[in-house]
Amino acid sequence: xxxxxxxxxxxxxxxxxxxxxxxxxxxxxxxxxxxxxxxxxxxxxxxxxxxxxxxxxxxxxxxxxxxxxxxxxxxxxxxxxxxxxxxxxxxxxxxxxxxxxxxxxxxxxxxxxxxxxxxxxxxxxxxxxxxxxxxxxxxxxxxxxxxxxxxxxxxxxxxxxxxxxxxxxxxxxxxxxxxxxxxxxxxxxxxxxxxxxxxxxxxxxxxxxxxxxxxxxxxxxxxxxxxxxxxxxxxxxxxxxxxxxxxxxxxxxxxxxxxxxxxxxxxxxxxxxxxxxxxxxxxxxxxxxxxxxxxxxxxxxxxxxxxxxxxxx
Numbered sequence: 001x002x003x004x005x006x007x008x009x010x011x012x013x014x015x016x017x018x019x020x021x022x023x024x025x026x027x028x029x030x031x032x033x034x035x036x037x038x039x040x041x042x043x044x045x046x047x048x049x050x051x052x053x054x055x056x057x058x059x060x061x062x063x064x065x066x067x068x069x070x071x072x073x074x075x076x077x078x079x080x081x082x083x084x085x086x087x088x089x090x091x092x093x094x095x096x097x098x099x100x101x102x103x104x105x106x107x108x109x110x111x112x113x114x115x116x117x118x119x120x121x122x123x124x125x126x127x128x129x130x131x132x133x134x135x136x137x138x139x140x141x142x143x144x145x146x147x148x149x150x151x152x153x154x155x156x157x158x159x160x161x162x163x164x165x166x167x168x169x170x171x172x173x174x175x176x177x178x179x180x181x182x183x184x185x186x187x188x189x190x191x192x193x194x195x196x197x198x199x200x201x202x203x204x205x206x207x208x209x210x211x212x213x214x215x216x217x218x219x220x221x222x223x224x225x226x227x228x229x230x231x232x233x234x235x236x237x238x239x240x241x242x243x244x245x246x247x248x249x250x251x252x253x254x255x256x257x258x259x260x261x262x263x264x265x266x267x268x269x270x271x272x273x274x275x276x277x278x279x280x281x282x283x284x285x286x287x288x289x290x291x292x293x294x295x296x297x298x299x300x301x302x303x304x305x306x307x308x309x310x311x312x313x
Contacts, residue, residue, distance in 0.1 A: 047289075054078065054283035057093050061278060077283035093279070102287060104255070105263040109288075112177055112248070112259050113241035119182035121234050125226070128192030129218050133204070143193070149186040162250050172254045177247065188233050195229045196222065235299050239292050260288045 052070050053061065060072035076093040079085035081102055130136075131143050161180040170176030199222070207217050223230070245261045252258050258266075264284050267277075 050282045050286055053279055054286055056279050058277055058279040059093065077277075077279035078287075080277070080280045081284045081287060090280075100263055100267045100284060101255075102260070102263070102284065105258060105260040106288075108257055109242055109259040109261070111174060112244075112257075113238050115174065116178045116182060116241045117234055117237040119178065120185045120188060120237055121230060123183050124185050124188035124233070125192055125223070125230065126218075127189045128196055129222060131189065131193045132196035133201070133222075134214075146186050146189055149184075150190070158247065158250065161247075165251055170251075172252050172257055174257055176251045177257070180247075185237075188237070191233060192226065192229055195226060199225055231299070235295060239296065242292055264288065 052068065054077045055070035055073055055075070057072035057074050057076070064071045074093060076085060076089060080090045080093075081100060083101070083103075127146075131139060131146075157180075165171060165176040165180065168176075170179070204217050204221055207221055208214075212220075242259075243261065244259070245265075248259050248262055249265075252262065255263075264281065267281060267284060
């Protein structure tokens with residue numbers, strides 16, 4: 001309390017006690033929360049079912065296929081996938097006895113996804129800078145043609161690309177898998193161009209007046225300011241390349257360059273029994289998906305923020 005000139009204490013308005021929010025529950029909020037919970041369950045349940053199958057005995061799965069808990073709990077499926085289980089142990093738990101060199105195929109996937117992502121993002125950045133900063137005749141027409149490429153289904157380009165790779169003698173090579181898509185991505189170019197259009201040109205113009213060239217301005221000024229969208233496209237591109245299946249299936253038939261996605265299909269088909277080794281297959285799938293899940297959980301917020309700040313200009 002504060003004393004006034006007359007010596008009487010000045011009244012201080014009482015503060016409302018801090019308690020729980022008095023917001024009332026509404027039907028709309030209840031429906032929204034119910035919708036979120038349903039979507040969450042539908043999204044997470046397949047991963048739980050994969051884990052439950054991977055921790056089950058493959059023989060026991062046949063006897064109780066609807067159990068929500070692992071049937072005859074065992075780590076044997078992961079042992080078969082990682083190559084630390086013997087053929088006798090594998091067969092005893094319903095495995096096929098076949099082995100999968102998961103470390104080798106993981107390395108192939110890392111090489112394929114990394115080189116492909118770096119190439120696509122690098123050349124897309126150069127093209128986006130040309131469309132957003134350089135002034136040249138036919139720029140808008142060319143950009144419209146690039147956007148038209150977004151409406152062409154990727155399946156239509158598989159056969160021409162396969163014939164090109166075959167004629168160049170690049171079958172069963174990393175170059176054959178990477179080169180057809182390494183130089184062009186209409187979505188990446190559009191995404192980066194829209195972000196660059198929103199950047200201030202004053203710093204770049206000052207650098208040009210001081211004698212800096214266009215490439216120096218791009219790599220020393222524009223790229224640092226565009227690091228967020230570039231990282232976002234790199235993450236999305238890496239995930240897409242990591243999960244790619246059909247294109248590597250067309251151009252590879254040798255284990256030396258096969259990515260992990262193809263190795264899983266070969267592992268499934270190598271079972272001599274009437275039914276595949278579902279436990280081993282789910283364990284291998286979890287091992288293959290784990291790096292992508294970690295990557296997305298770590299950088300998921302950055303992806304959402306970059307997409308939110310990149311709009312039509």
